[in-house]
Amino acid sequence: MNNTSVNKPVIGICVSKKKRLMSELVERRIKRFHGNASFIKFHVEDLDFKNFQVKGECFEKKTRNWIEGIFSFPDVVYVQCHIEKEILEQIEQIIGRKVFNNFIFDKWQASDLLTKDDFLQRSLPDTQQLKNETNLQQFLNNYQDIILKPIDVTKGHSSRGIFRVKLQNNEKIVVFFAKRQEMKVKDFLSFDDFFEWFSVKTSGKDYIIQQSIQTMTWGENTTDIRLNMNKNGQGKWEVSVLLFRVATNGSHMIPKVATALTINNLIKMYPEDSKKWQDIEKDITTLGHIICQDFEYHGYHMGNLGIDLGLDDNGHLWIFEVNPLPFPLDGTVNDESLTKPLEYALYLASNKNKKRLFF
Ligand SMILES: Nc1ncnc2c1ncn2[C@@H]1O[C@H](COP(=O)(O)OP(=O)(O)OP(=O)(O)O)[C@@H](O)[C@H]1O
Ligand SMILES: [Mg+2]
Known part of the structure; x- marks a missing residue:
């Protein structure tokens, strides 16, 4: 078993196997962070609750490389992907209430x-789950101007999959949606025409429908x-x-x-x-x-x-x-949310009142 540096708090960051961008973001966060801590990046499947160990990668600041290994449970876990409630509870039983972002909600x-x-x-704004053609049509008739959004935040972001739908003269439908950073506008002569187009475009993904606010x-x-x-x-x-x-x-x-x-x-x-x-x-x-x-x-x-x-x-x-799972802003704005989660993790790690429950 690899040991991370003695006396330094160990911050575990749990990432998804599928979302490479979130995983790359972890490295950006660590490189910008100046606090004294070791970092282990791991997937939830690699937690070993029998031996209180985790298989993952430890970031070596000197070489700026990730080193694979098997490590003791971290002092704190910063969650960057969905984790089942039972597993979160298991982690908390071991390290205490030092698992944060324990609700990755849609x-x-x-x-x-x-x-x-x-x-x-x-x-x-008034919001409902999209159930079928009927509840969508009723909602649109009610507000005349609505927004459809994919429910899962890990699938839709940066306005991807979003449609603003307006009903004009109780008949015609105008839809606004982004494509390659441009706003497209499409007209439909009837609700049925629109719904057929929308269903093909979104191929059964779960959506919410929301009142549009001007x-x-x-x-x-x-x-x-x-x-x-x-x-x-x-x-x-x-x-x-x-x-x-x-x-x-x-x-x-x-x-x-x-x-x-x-x-x-x-x-x-x-x-x-x-x-x-x-x-x-x-x-x-x-x-x-x-x-x-x-x-x-x-x-x-x-x-x-x-x-x-x-x-x-x-x-x-x-x-x-x-x-x-907000993405910190790139570029001109100095977005402290890049490193703040690591500062908070360090705060939790040094919080002596909440000791590990085991070993
Ligand atoms: N109910 C609403 N009424 C009017 N405009 C809205 C409404 N909901 C969202 N918008 C507009 O659409 C944009 C995208 O919506 P939202 O933030 O819900 O989705 P997103 O694609 O997940 O966003 P992000 O880019 O933050 O990941 C908002 O930034 C806002 O400009
Ligand atoms: Mg948004």
Whole structure:
């Protein structure tokens, strides 16, 4: 059995075999992190509960290589993929409550959970699971403008698989969807025509249907807000990134081609409404904290959440999505959510009150 460096806390990061991007992200996180810890990357299948060992790869900072081996159980586990509840409980029995992001939820589970909170409910667009043609048609007739989203956040992201559907004159249907970073528009003469096209395109994937919210526009283009929340090195939730985004179109965001601005630009961009936006940063941050606390209230141990919000012309905030596996932003914005989860992991590892239950 390999031993990681003596006295250094060992942080385990559980990744999926299928999602290479999440696995590569782990390396980016470690390279940017300056804390004193060893890192083991592993797949959930490689946990050996009989011998309290795990087969995985340890990151060697000097050579910047991953070294394969069999290691003792880590002090902390940072979850970056779906793990069955029973397995999470087994890990917690061994290392204590030091497994974080222990709820990798899908879009329906997120909406279903948050809607139980009276305060958050006011910010949640009406959402249902897509069951069949009938419930979709009823929902569309009701709102006239809806959004269809693939339920599984690990399958759809960056607006992939999203369709905004508008009913015009109670008959014609106009659909907006992104293709190769461009917003496409397609018309259908009847609901049946649309549904046939949609069914072929999405080939039986699970979807939610959601009331569309008209967010503030900049020129013809729609806007939204991106908020990354992280637990920090003191174990407290804080904002890592707060951006106001302007889309390239009037329907919805295609993240890679959107313009992202810091939130104080809101007041500059809409000076005539500046009074309305005075407290907006505080309001967004408060909403972010309430969302994070809600997961804790329901017994989940989370360390980072990506939240997409929308702001309508009345200044009301809407929650579009909460993502348990947010991708830190690349490029110009210094997104601390790249390294914050490791700082939180280190905090948990050094938390002497919560000792390992065994050995
Ligand atoms: N109910 C809604 N009303 C209006 N616009 C919405 C709504 N829901 C989502 N949008 C827009 O569509 C975009 C993508 O939606 P969402 O964030 O739910 O999906 P995603 O593809 O998983 O996103 P991500 O790029 O964050 O992975 C949002 O950023 C927002 O611009
Ligand atoms: Mg999103």
